[in-house]
Amino acid sequence: MPGPFTLTHHWLCTTLACGRVRIDVNRGPGPQREELILGSNLRHPGHPQPDELTSARRGAPTLVDVALAAGVSSATASRVLNNSAGVSPRVRAQVRDAISQLGYVRQRAARTVTGEQPFGIAAVVGSGGQRLFNDPTYARVLSAACTVFTQHDRPLLLTMADRQATLERYLRSRHVEGVLLIAAASGQMTASAIATRLPIVLIGRPLWQGEVDYVDVDNHAGAHQAVTHLIAQGRQSVATIAGPPDTAVGVDRLAGYRTAHQVADRMAGPVLYGDFTRASGVHAMERLMSTKPHVDAVFAASDAMAAGALHALRRAGRRVPDDVAVVGFDDLPMSAHTNPPLTTVRQPLEELGTLAAQRLLRAIEGDDDLDPDPATGLLPTSLVIRQSG
Numbered sequence: 001m002p003g004p005f006t007l008t009h010h011w012l013c014t015t016l017a018c019g020r021v022r023i024d025v026n027r028g029p030g031p032q033r034e035e036l037i038l039g040s041n042l043r044h045p046g047h048p049q050p051d052e053l054t055s056a057r058r059g060a061p062t063l064v065d066v067a068l069a070a071g072v073s074s075a076t077a078s079r080v081l082n083n084s085a086g087v088s089p090r091v092r093a094q095v096r097d098a099i100s101q102l103g104y105v106r107q108r109a110a111r112t113v114t115g116e117q118p119f120g121i122a123a124v125v126g127s128g129g130q131r132l133f134n135d136p137t138y139a140r141v142l143s144a145a146c147t148v149f150t151q152h153d154r155p156l157l158l159t160m161a162d163r164q165a166t167l168e169r170y171l172r173s174r175h176v177e178g179v180l181l182i183a184a185a186s187g188q189m190t191a192s193a194i195a196t197r198l199p200i201v202l203i204g205r206p207l208w209q210g211e212v213d214y215v216d217v218d219n220h221a222g223a224h225q226a227v228t229h230l231i232a233q234g235r236q237s238v239a240t241i242a243g244p245p246d247t248a249v250g251v252d253r254l255a256g257y258r259t260a261h262q263v264a265d266r267m268a269g270p271v272l273y274g275d276f277t278r279a280s281g282v283h284a285m286e287r288l289m290s291t292k293p294h295v296d297a298v299f300a301a302s303d304a305m306a307a308g309a310l311h312a313l314r315r316a317g318r319r320v321p322d323d324v325a326v327v328g329f330d331d332l333p334m335s336a337h338t339n340p341p342l343t344t345v346r347q348p349l350e351e352l353g354t355l356a357a358q359r360l361l362r363a364i365e366g367d368d369d370l371d372p373d374p375a376t377g378l379l380p381t382s383l384v385i386r387q388s389g
Contacts, residue, residue, distance in 0.1 A: 061102040061103065061104045062104075063077055063078060065098075065104065066095065066098045066104050067095075067098075069098035069101065069102060070094040070095045070097070070098040071094065072091060072094065072095060076091060076095070077095050077098075080092050080096070081095075081099075083177055083364070085364075085365065088365070089152055089153075089361075089365055092365070093153055096119070096153075119154070119175075119176070120154050120155045120156070120157050120176050120177065121149050121154055121155070121156050121157065121176060121177060121180060121357075121360065122157050122159055122178070122180070123145070123156055123157065123158045123159070123179075123180045123182060124159055124160075124167060124179055124180065124181050124182065125158070125159070125182050126181065126182065126183050134277070135276065135304075136332060136333075137330060137332070137347075137349055138182065140349040140350060140353070141203060141349050141352055141353040141356070142156065142158070142180075142353060143350075143353065144349070144350040144351070144353030144354045144357070145180060145353035145354065145357040146357075147354070147357075148353075148354055148358060148361070149357055149361070152361055154177070156180075157175075157176060171198055176198070177198070177199070177364050178199040178200065178201075178360045178361075178363065178364045179198050179199070179200045179201075179360075180200075180202075180203060180356055180357075180360060181200060181201070181202045181203070182202075182203045182204065183203075183204060183247075199360060199363035199364050200212055200360075201213045201214065201215065201356050201359050201360040201363070202215070203215060203216070203352065203353075203356050204216050204248060204249060205219075205249075205252065206248060207246070207247070207248045207251065213359055213363065213377065214377055215352055215356045215359060215378075215379070216352070216378055216379070217347040217348065217352060217378070217379045217380070217381050218379065218380055218381055219248075219249050219252035219253045219256065219347075219381075220252045220253070220255050220259070221256065221380070221381060222253070222256065222345040222347065222381030222383075223252070223253040223254070223255070223256025223257050223260070223299065223301070223329065224256040224257075224259050224260045224263075225256075225260075225345065225381070225383050226256075226260075226299050226327045226329065226343075226344075226345050226383060227240075227256070227257050227261065227299050228264070229327065229343075229383060229385070229389075230297040230299065230325055230327060230389060231260065231261075231264050231266065233297075233325065233389070235296050235297035235325060236296055237269045237270075237292070237294050237295045237296055237297070238257075238268075238295075238296075238297040238298070239270040239271070239272070239288055239292065239295045239298050239299070240254065240257045240269070240270075240271055240272070240298065240299045240300070241272050241273070241274050241280075241281055241285070241299075241300040241305045241306075241309060242254040242257070242271055242272070242301050243273070243274065243275070243276055243301040243302065244273065244274075244275055245273065249301075250273075253301040253329060254271065254301070257271075269292075269295065270291075270292045272284040272287060272288060274301070274302075274308075276301070276305060277304055277305065277308070278304045278305065278311070280308065281300055281302075281304060281305030281306060281308025281309045281311075282308035282309070282311055282312045283308075284305070284308075284309070285298065285308065285309040285312035285313060286312050289312070289313075289316055289318070295324065296324055296325065297325040297326075297327075298324060298325070298326050298327070299327050300326065300327070300328050300329065301329050302328060302329055302330055303328040303329065303330040303331065303332045303334065303342060303344055304332075305328070306326050306328030306335075306338075306342055306344065306388075307334065307335075307338050307342070309326050310326055310338055310339065310340075310342070310388065313326070320340055320388050320389070321387070321388055325343075325388065325389025326342065326343070326388045326389050327342075327343045327345070328342050328343070328344040328345070329344060329345040329347070330344060330345070330346075330347060331345065331346035331347065331384050338388070340386070340387035340388050341386035341387045341388065342388045343383070343384065343385050343386045343388045344383075344384050344386070345381050345382070345383055346383070346384050347379075347381050348380075348381070351379055352379055355377070355379065359377070
């Protein structure tokens, strides 16, 4: 795009379904940055409105001025500026409003262009932008999280940074108060986020061990229920199109498939791997039909791969579910409209996004009321039975 600025995907941050957009603009090499916040009734801290300029010229406002304007003590105003716990959301909002109205800038925050304090939540997608925009589950999770953050007057900023150094540098700039980390590609990426000492919640169980908060659905139990359903129907050879083995979701759903066979005292069937896309489901199903023609049921670890399997079976003249039953995982809207409609495991994506946002706000605010059950980070799934199996 021609113009004076260069936008890179590392710095392009936007909100989903929140009515406001924030863009970090990289002016090229060097530390200079400009931040633009667009949205109705949103006033950027540190950018005085015209009616505030006259008062600002009378002298730089102090922390005492901020505290007086907010109706709190200087100590409380300082805790808000330092992003410390123990301040209610209402008081925190009052102090931020006072900072905005007065145009207050702390001297030790001068390393940022605008001088504003951390404001907003970074949603960091670790697997790159392609999967983000191709997988509808991300949008549903982030939209639900965004609704919660909006209720607490925080924009959700979306960033894609596969490089640990880039991610850590951005988060250390202290433009945000907390991090939602989604589809982290490695433990190193999570370690980089943790190193910034910002509050962090992962969406999805990490493969590695570590003291980091996360929320997820019970992928193991969901897969177990789906395969048990197929076995109970009398299916003799249940194969699976598993997710990538370097992801926790792929590992957990494959483990649930195997556990169901163990409980039924049966040998597990063939295992093929996909990448959660429809194309990988087509390819895996074609391989199954050519190498294991006796398979009479398939559990696919995503609805997209299940849809691909349905397409391959139909093209080969195999009847579903008469010849081969197919069960997916996700319960995406399209699963009710496949041919035939897809039996699948529903994962509560909106509830997942809501819970992730609540836990992160609790970590930021130190407010126990935001999450009534902070020890529960694993949500149950349910089986939706349709015509495919």
